[in-house]
Amino acid sequence: MRKPISRILVINDETLVLKEFVKGLNAAAKSLDNPLGIVFTGITTARDALKAIEEDGDIQAVIVDDTLYTLKNNGAGNSRVLQMSALELVQKITRFRPELDVYILIAQEQEDEVVDALFSEAVDGYFYREERDYRGIYRILNAQMQEKADTPFYDALKTYVLMAKDAWHTPGHSSGDSLRDSPWISDFYEFMGEHVFDADLSVSVPMLDSLMEPTGVIAEAQKLAAKAFGARRTFFATNGTSTGNKVIFQTLIAPGEKLLLDRNCHKSVHHGVVLSGARPVYLDSSLNKRYGIFGPIPKKTIMRAIEEHADAEALVLTSCTYDGLRYDLAPIIEAAHHKGIRVVVDEAWYGFARFHPAFRPTALESGADYATQSTHKVLSAFSQASMIHVNDPRFNEHIFRENFNMHTSTSPQYSMIASLDIARKQAVMEGYKLLARTLALSKELRQQINSSGVFRVLELEDLLPDEVRNDNIQLDPTKVTVDISECGYTVDELQNELFERYNIQVEKSTFNTLSLLLTIGTTRSKVSRLYDALMRIAREGRSPRRLYRTPEIPGFTQLKYLPRDAFYCGGTTLPILDDQDKLNAALTGKVAADQITPYPPGIPVLVPGQVITAGIVTYLAGLLRSHKRVELHGIVYDGYLPCVRVLTSSDEKGLKKLKA
């Protein structure tokens, strides 16, 4: 493995003192053990220091002198002018890059004053300037940085594997021994690699802790993650953010209690409604009709819902959305908290945001009580590895733990936990640098795509539905949406062309857009290959095709029963179309027992307990007859007949109707 570089800035305006200090510290770094590649650099002004912190992703820590003066000639001889107080500089640094370690160099006589002023700031330590204890300072910096770069779970896993203990426990493949010599499946062993198997262990190994009751290396890894992401508590989830969301709703909401949610939430939130017995209050998201993209819920809709449903237990929002639109969360969260409503933010697509100021504030920084993040979607963790961050001052750990354990396998995949540990380490140690590169690549790619003259990247103004134009919505530039309507292919044909001819797989599409996801793993080569492919397609000079949009999803109708009550009824199935392909009038007025979600767009047209209208039946029939293949999740097939499960009249008699 390449040795890292860890630059530490020393900021002091007295050139000679600074020179001596930096020399002493570098000599200490050279003569002592230095696994992190620590080097010290001196800077004399606060402005240059901030510039260096912005431009140099290898900076890991700063030592700020508490007196930052500069010499100024005011005509009557030289006088000293304060550049910036240590407090101001520390605040600027930590707001910009909260992952940096910050130390203060103080003069003996100012100790109380300085420590008091910086009391509430994230200062990692103080050193007396006059002591000039370079080796001592270096040892402390090195130790604290190593702590930040620690991966307690991954280290323990690796150590255990290398100890090569005989396995008399699960899993059954026993470190891969059941595969290695098999004439039938040893190729799988070889393809996957030996450590996939020997690191696949179980709770039978006490030194690897327990995800369900962590007290050792998993607890330590979670603590480091909480610090890195700015949470009071962090929990590792090995079943994705899908599980994270369900755990939170089951923790916060008792049957019948209200939850305010976007109808366009991920389906795990809707499943959480069924599991928890929540009474959902759906808030309609904005819609960009031109591109078929659902945006955030208008701020005034959220604010009105908070006022009208002050008895709600929680509000859940998705930020950013799949298309990269993110809310101005702080005022919304403040309004919700004012009414005692907790705020949960689904940050499945935004787990990296803490590590570059271009993406902040994060949900937690904006005051959210819970944030769920698919670390696997946008950082270096394995699929399904997610984090649940908690900042709820009323956090009930016992109830949370019971729900967490209810959803967690007693045999979690250990390499997934290790991948969360290393993903956090990477985000803290080089997240800023990698995200700066990703941002640069995104800018380059946007320019290149637009230069094709055929494809066009949609910017914030293009993506924003009218209803949210004044809501201070921001765009995450790592999500790139491309208008393909001029290229002469339908979206399906284009995706196929990119895949078959150019070996490119994109993230998702609508009828006239393609979405590309840039991450810290995006390379310049991938950008070039995509640009090349789009340019070649653009040069084919095809005439634009007629593009068919899917019918617009009908608005929400009435919720007659709690989704959980309706879901657990036996019900009966009724076809959407009869034998003559006519709409089945018998469905109108019935109550759905299942969630029916057309994909795309992935928004449920029906949730359990919702009244079915003629408009909904027409919409479903339209999708079934559409040329474009649309998945219809929740539909039951009776032979060839697509059906909806609905409540029978005797089911309805046994249920309590919801008050309007």
Ligand SMILES: Cc1ncc(COP(=O)(O)O)c(C=O)c1O
């Ligand atoms: C907004 C949102 N939340 C949650 C999830 C579920 O995340 P995971 O795949 O980690 O279970 C997704 C997945 O696509 C999502 O888009």
